[in-house]
Each structure stands twice: as C-alpha cells, then as structure tokens.
Amino acid sequence: MLGEHLGTISGETTGLRVLSAEGGHAVTETSFMATGTLIGVAIKDMGTYEAVLRADGTLYGEGQGVSMTQAGESITWHGTGVGRFDDSGGVNWRGAIFYESAAAQFARINGIAAVFEFDTDESGKVSGSITEWK
Numbered sequence: 001m002l003g004e005h006l007g008t009i010s011g012e013t014t015g016l017r018v019l020s021a022e023g024g025h026a027v028t029e030t031s032f033m034a035t036g037t038l039i040g041v042a043i044k045d046m047g048t049y050e051a052v053l054r055a056d057g058t059l060y061g062e063g064q065g066v067s068m069t070q071a072g073e074s075i076t077w078h079g080t081g082v083g084r085f086d087d088s089g090g091v092n093w094r095g096a097i098f099y100e101s102a103a104a105q106f107a108r109i110n111g112i113a114a115v116f117e118f119d120t121d122e123s124g125k126v127s128g129s130i131t132e133w134k
Helices: 104-109
Strands: 002-020 027-038 041-053 059-069 074-085 091-100 113-120 125-133
Touching (some): 002 113, 041 074, 074 113
Antiparallel strands (some): 002 027, 027 041, 041 059, 059 074, 074 091, 113 125
C-alpha cells in the first residue's frame, strides 16, 4: 500500500561511462545531481547507479547517493529498480529506495521503504518522485 508522498527532484546527468560489455550485457554507470524536496525540506541530491542491460531489453539497476539540506544535514540513500527505454531515448525507472539520516528532522524516514519513479530523457535531464511504501 502506498503512503505519503515524500518528495520530488529534478536535475541532470553529470557523468556516464561503460563499465563492462562482456557477454553481451552492457554495464553502465551514471551519476546525476538534482534539487528538490524531501518531506518538505529543500535538498540537493547527488547519486550514482549502475545499470545492466538485460536480454529482454530492460535494465536492472542499483544506486546510492546523498542528499544535503541548506543547513548541512545529510541523508544517504540506496535504491534498486528496473528501467525501460522510452520512444525518445530516455529511460523510465521504477523501484524501491531506503534512507538513513542522523538528522532529527529526517528520523521518520529511517527504516521505511519507499518507491520511486525516476525518469531520464535523451538530453540528460532527470526527474523523480518518491512515495512511502507501507
């Protein structure tokens, strides 16, 4: 069951590289920077994820990152998901994300699971939405 909407981000890809192409399964690494909100607090977010191109044309990915508030508080995250290429050359990702923070204002997101929608377009723009998963 989905719960509270936790936040949104938008930004751009900052790096892309091929890690492997062995066995016909390309593995890429993508980094991004974004701004947005998390439980109503303005954040700057940066993350990196690895994606494996699977035989059926979908992607499997795992990533991690850190979000920072203007006050210098940090929230780390780990996520995993499945991506599908869209007609324009972007990728639509859907998956689960988990947060950890020592900051008191983010205590409620420690230990919860959330689901995300994370979309990239052909020009490198990214956008995402996060919702609590109860």
